[in-house]
Amino acid sequence: MSEHExxxxxxxxxxxxxxxxxxxxxxxxxxxxxxxxxxxxxxxxxxxxxxxxxxxxxxxxxxxxxxxxxxxxxxxxxVLGFVTGGLTAFVSLMFLVFLARGVEVDPATTTLILGVxxxxxxxxxxxxxxGRRSPLLLFWSALAAVLVLVLSEIVAIVAVGGDAPLSVGxxxxxxxxxxxxxxxxxxxxxxxxxxxxRP
Numbered sequence: 001m002s003e004h005e006x007x008x009x010x011x012x013x014x015x016x017x018x019x020x021x022x023x024x025x026x027x028x029x030x031x032x033x034x035x036x037x038x039x040x041x042x043x044x045x046x047x048x049x050x051x052x053x054x055x056x057x058x059x060x061x062x063x064x065x066x067x068x069x070x071x072x073x074x075x076x077x078x079v080l081g082f083v084t085g086g087l088t089a090f091v092s093l094m095f096l097v098f099l100a101r102g103v104e105v106d107p108a109t110t111t112l113i114l115g116v117x118x119x120x121x122x123x124x125x126x127x128x129x130x131g132r133r134s135p136l137l138l139f140w141s142a143l144a145a146v147l148v149l150v151l152s153e154i155v156a157i158v159a160v161g162g163d164a165p166l167s168v169g170x171x172x173x174x175x176x177x178x179x180x181x182x183x184x185x186x187x188x189x190x191x192x193x194x195x196x197x198r199p
Contacts, residue, residue, distance in 0.1 A: 040184045071194050074129055077185035081126025081138045086179040088145055089119035091175075108156035111148065117144040122182065132198050135186040143185035149176055 092115035098105050099113070118141050125138025149172045156168035185191065 007140050023097065029133065051061040065099060070132075073185050073188040074135070074191040074194055077135060077138060077182060077188070077191055078126045078130045080178060080182040081122045081142070082130065083143065084145065085119045085122030086116045087175075087178065088122065092116045092119060106156075106164060107159045108152045108164055110153040111155050114148045114151075115145060118142075118148060118179075122179075125186070129186065129191070129195070132195055134195060135191055139183050139186040142179040142186065145179035146183070149179070 002004065049102065092113050095105060096113050096116070099110065115148055121141030122138055125135065125141050127134045129138055153168050153172045156164040160168075
């Protein structure tokens, strides 16, 4: 081949890898994820579409407006009821034992034995009030104890005479405040309101 022909055609090109790429439309496979509709579990709560529960019917009576605790007047009435009932029972049973043993007892002292049922009512009424039940038994038992004390003084004045009215009067004055205070605290509006607001 002549030099002229070499210049016209040039040196033959080198052979290399063909410039083929992946066929059109092909590529690496798409990434796999969770199937549609799957994912982390939903949070716990009411099912969708549900709201808070409907209020109870009939409506429940509201709680004691002064708070959940027992008011001081009710606590005081209960404690006084236990103390008054215990002391009344002790004194009345002591006089009853004197009578049973044949000890001479004046009519005024004998009248104080009527305090035994009062003492039972005071203790039972105090227990009822502590359980948030009616204070009426405690109230009437305290009033009955007051009447027994006053009656014993009247008997001492009318039937006994002498120094008996003075000695019985001192005893009555010392014993009277407990049942009076018990009746007052048992009849307080807060005590009755707390009991009436019981659910």
